[in-house]
Amino acid sequence: MPKRSYVSPTRASAAAETRERIIAAGARLLRKDASIANFSLDVVAKAAGVTRLTVYNQFGSRRGLLEAVFDDIAREGGLFELAEVMTMADPRAALDRVVSIFCTFWSHDPAIDGLNQAMATDPEFGEALVARNERRRELLTGLITRITEKRAGKRAVQDAVDLIFVLTSYPTFGALSQQRSTEDVCRLLQMTCRDAVDAVTQERKK
Amino acid sequence: MPKRSYVSPTRASAAAETRERIIAAGARLLRKDASIANFSLDVVAKAAGVTRLTVYNQFGSRRGLLEAVFDDIAREGGLFELAEVMTMADPRAALDRVVSIFCTFWSHDPAIDGLNQAMATDPEFGEALVARNERRRELLTGLITRITEKRAGKRAVQDAVDLIFVLTSYPTFGALSQQRSTEDVCRLLQMTCRDAVDAVTQERKK
DNA sequence: CATTGACTATACAAGTTGTATATCCAATAT
DNA sequence: ATATTGGATATACAACTTGTATAGTCAATG
Numbered sequence: 197m198p199k200r201s202y203v204s205p206t207r208a209s210a211a212a213e214t215r216e217r218i219i220a221a222g223a224r225l226l227r228k229d230a231s232i233a234n235f236s237l238d239v240v241a242k243a244a245g246v247t248r249l250t251v252y253n254q255f256g257s258r259r260g261l262l263e264a265v266f267d268d269i270a271r272e273g274g275l276f277e278l279a280e281v282m283t284m285a286d287p288r289a290a291l292d293r294v295v296s297i298f299c300t301f302w303s304h305d306p307a308i309d310g311l312n313q314a315m316a317t318d319p320e321f322g323e324a325l326v327a328r329n330e331r332r333r334e335l336l337t338g339l340i341t342r343i344t345e346k347r348a349g350k351r352a353v354q355d356a357v358d359l360i361f362v363l364t365s366y367p368t369f370g371a372l373s374q375q376r377s378t379e380d381v382c383r384l385l386q387m388t389c390r391d392a393v394d395a396v397t398q399e400r401k402k
Numbered sequence: 403m404p405k406r407s408y409v410s411p412t413r414a415s416a417a418a419e420t421r422e423r424i425i426a427a428g429a430r431l432l433r434k435d436a437s438i439a440n441f442s443l444d445v446v447a448k449a450a451g452v453t454r455l456t457v458y459n460q461f462g463s464r465r466g467l468l469e470a471v472f473d474d475i476a477r478e479g480g481l482f483e484l485a486e487v488m489t490m491a492d493p494r495a496a497l498d499r500v501v502s503i504f505c506t507f508w509s510h511d512p513a514i515d516g517l518n519q520a521m522a523t524d525p526e527f528g529e530a531l532v533a534r535n536e537r538r539r540e541l542l543t544g545l546i547t548r549i550t551e552k553r554a555g556k557r558a559v560q561d562a563v564d565l566i567f568v569l570t571s572y573p574t575f576g577a578l579s580q581q582r583s584t585e586d587v588c589r590l591l592q593m594t595c596r597d598a599v600d601a602v603t604q605e606r607k608k
Numbered sequence: 609c610a611t612t613g614a615c616t617a618t619a620c621a622a623g624t625t626g627t628a629t630a631t632c633c634a635a636t637a638t
Numbered sequence: 639a640t641a642t643t644g645g646a647t648a649t650a651c652a653a654c655t656t657g658t659a660t661a662g663t664c665a666a667t668g
Contacts, residue, residue: 207614249616253614
């Protein structure tokens with residue numbers, strides 16, 4: 197408990213600057229190695245020109261740094277365009293748009309691959325990413341519900357949502373993007389997602 | 403260089419027995435924790451009632467143990483039924499069968515989840531699993547080629563193969579099986595894979 | 609001009625993989 | 639019968655993790 201504490205614009209901005217430098221160094225390392233295996237706080241700190249303890253001061257833990265790197269990448273990934281999707285009149289066109297937005301998002305920074313791998317090494321960080329992904333599922337649920345409009349049963353809607361959730365996930369994008377461009381992956385996934393919706397709206401024999 | 407070496411049935415079977423005991427302990431640990439994060443050779447060795455060095459004697463490294471655990475699980479996962487699939491007259495029925503076989507495979511041992519996570523922590527082990535998965539892609543390529551029979555372009559076949567490859571992968575199964583039974587996942591994936599093939603055979607406007 | 613905040617320096621605890629060396633003991637070959 | 643061998647053990651070590659603790663530096667602030 198300090199006797200006379202104070203806020204310092206100079207200190208604050210300097211701290212924010214080093215914070216961003218650490219995040220940038222972390223993302224850079226993930227991009228270069230394309231694997232989470234060699235992602236250690238010591239290497240990140242050295243690359244950022246700070247001490248490992250400074251990383252702890254800023255992020256608290258390895259998981260904290262990973263979350264900060266992800267959120268930084270996410271902020272500039274175009275996900276804000278999802279807001280406009282909700283206002284679109286045609287829910288089918290909106291679905292196409294969602295697929296497109298996520299293809300752009302998954303592809304816009306190679307570090308995303310490393311972050312997805314990190315879900316396995318750090319369970320708590322994994323939970324944090326799962327929570328962020330669940331927003332996509334909720335969005336899809338609203339969209340599919342609008343498209344089907346009671347022409348499909350609850351079970352069928354659930355199937356379509358889960359299927360499209362998988363199709364718009366990073367693992368799917370990562371697998372498909374090894375053989376084709378981001379644009380081609382997008383077209384392929386849009387077609388498949390449309391078919392998944394159609395399979396639900398048109399009553400069919402199992 | 404031993405002066406007089408010898409083979410011992412007693413020694414060999416005893417070593418094989420401890421080897422299996424270690425593999426079983428590894429699989430048990432993966433099943434229990436449902437995460438690769440706490441999978442250490444020390445814990446596995448203690449669970450198997452041996453020293454950590456014995457694990458190294460048998461498997462050479464952490465990666466070696468993981469591969470052995472995977473192969474052990476794979477051997478009893480029903481993948482041998484894939485051989486009979488190749489002999490089926492109807493390639494569409496064969497595709498249904500492949501989907502079914504892999505749903506059974508991914509679901510038959512919870513330790514598979516941990517092994518899939520281990521791809522991220524150990525890059526070399528990851529490559530080993532990728533290589534095993536590529537066999538599935540080759541199988542699918544043959545099957546889709548038979549189904550389409552030149553009614554579809556090379557590009558379209560490639561799309562269908564990659565799509566179905568993703569749909570029959572573990573990440574897809576794992577995601578879908580959180581909300582439904584293995585049988586329901588299988589039915590859903592069979593339907594989706596059939597649609598993916600139809601989307602290719604029936605020429606369609608993009 | 610003393611205090612504060614961010615950062616540094618150094619050290620430590622506890623965990624991991626992997627290697628090295630010496631030892632034990634039962635199964636084997638001569 | 640006896641020396642040898644193969645598998646396992648005991649113990650130690652190197653190098654690397656994450657995370658915490660303590661003391662010190664130095665410019666910005668009240």
